[in-house]
Amino acid sequence: MKPRVFIDGEAGTTGLQIASRLMARSDIDLLSIDEAKRKDADARAAIMKKADAVILCLPDDAARLAVSLVENPNTVIIDASTAHRTSPGWVYGFPEMDRGQRAAIAASARISNPGCYPTGFIALVRPLIVSGLLPPDWLVTVNAVSGYSGGGKPMIAEFETRETQDSFRIYALGQTHKHTPEMKKHAALAHAPMFLPSVGRFAQGMIIEVPLMLWALPKKPKRAAVHAALKAAYQGETFIKVIGLAEGDALKTLGAEGCNDTNRIELYVFGNDDQARLVARLDNLGKGASGAAVQNLNIALGLEESAGLAG
Structure with missing residues (x-):
């Protein structure tokens, strides 16, 4: 049966x-x-x-x-x-x-x-903590933008009926958001991250960014070491793709909708050996x-x- x-x-x-x-x-x-x-x-x-x-x-x-x-x-x-x-x-x-x-x-x-924002955040941060490159008590910031479908029917109606004229909106301004306990626990952090969510005038798709000052970390890892930790964590996975450094460096911009209608997460490590921008892109309605x-x-x-x- x-x-x-x-x-x-x-x-x-x-x-x-x-x-x-x-x-x-x-x-x-x-x-x-x-x-x-x-x-x-x-x-x-x-x-x-x-x-x-x-x-x-x-x-x-x-x-x-x-x-x-x-x-x-x-x-x-x-x-x-x-x-x-x-x-x-x-x-x-x-x-x-x-x-x-x-x-x-x-x-x-x-x-x-999992929540949509935590999925991208945990995918980026947990492997670095497990590998020892990022201390669990490090003060982590996460910047993110999602399509308006992430707000459910009320937000969809608000944007699609032009009830709001906003093209971009930040929210959770009081630094309370229901996703942060989930992020802290499952990323294996000692403290909740500083979470800066936003929504744009596009239906679905999202980008999650975690900036890291590599020079300030105790082990002072280079960008390649951060990338290698992510690649090792998701080796052989069907739905998580760690984009190569050269492939990422060839990009001038990165849109939020590139993984729409898939169950895929793309992970990028942009920047240089002093400052890295860790980026996850996924469909907020998919993965x-x-x-x-x-x-x-x-x-x-x-x-x-x-x-x-x-x-």
């Missing part, structure tokens, strides 16, 4: 993207709920009881409630909200983060899908959300990891 999958919150931006990646699949059965019953707890609990895996595309409080509706502890839950990304008992759904992460995901029935959920689903159900995903 094919595994049965239910998306709770299918009508939202992330849910629609996940559904589009699963609908054509012949190796799963995608369960649906009557539109009139999408907020009916009893109806949702009944369909979850039939499912082998449930993907939650809900606000945090609603996701916590949804988890309580799942009676079978063996039903795989993949939560795309922020609710469980640092919670005990939940495995962080970033398969490439560590050598043992895939096995942990495969063995778990409770998987938290930053829906693509990651499908990848985690594939691993958790023992299916081909790249099924339904564009590299």
Whole structure:
């Protein structure tokens, strides 16, 4: 029997993207709920009881409630909200983060899908901490810009109906953002990074930047050493591509939309031997959300990891 999958919150931006990646699949059965019953707890609990895996595309409080509706502890839950990304008992759904992460995901029935900004940030920073090039207590800054689809339906409507005339906007000005605890924990930092997010007038795609003063680091690594640490960390990975130094140096500019409609992350090390600009580019709706959920689903159900995903 094919595994049965239910998306709770299918009508939202992330849910629609996940559904589009699963609908054509012949190796799963995608369960649906009557539109009139999408907020009916009893109806949702009944369909979850039939499912082998449930993907939650809900606000945090609603996701916590949804988890309580799942009676079978063996039903795989993949939560795309922020609710469980640092919670005990939940495995962080970033398969490439560590050598043992895939096995942990495969063995778990409770998987938290990473945030889009943390995905790029962790991909850049964690290998440098693990390799000893970056001290865990270093004061790290991350600058990032995302397409407006990252703000869900309200922000999409705001930009597409021209309710706002902003072409570029910074936010989280009080230095409180729900992604920073996730960044700190899973990048293995001693302190939360200084996070400077922004949104632009483009629908999807994103760039995450981490600037490093290489001369100030204790080991004073050269740019090539930083690049080598990233390359070693993701050797053989399908969805993370570390761009060669020469290839990166040939670029004059880098747009945010180059990985759109894929599950790919591109990592770059720009700059020189004194100052490096570490850059991650990905689709905030792909590897930053829906693509990651499908990848985690594939691993958790023992299916081909790249099924339904564009590299």
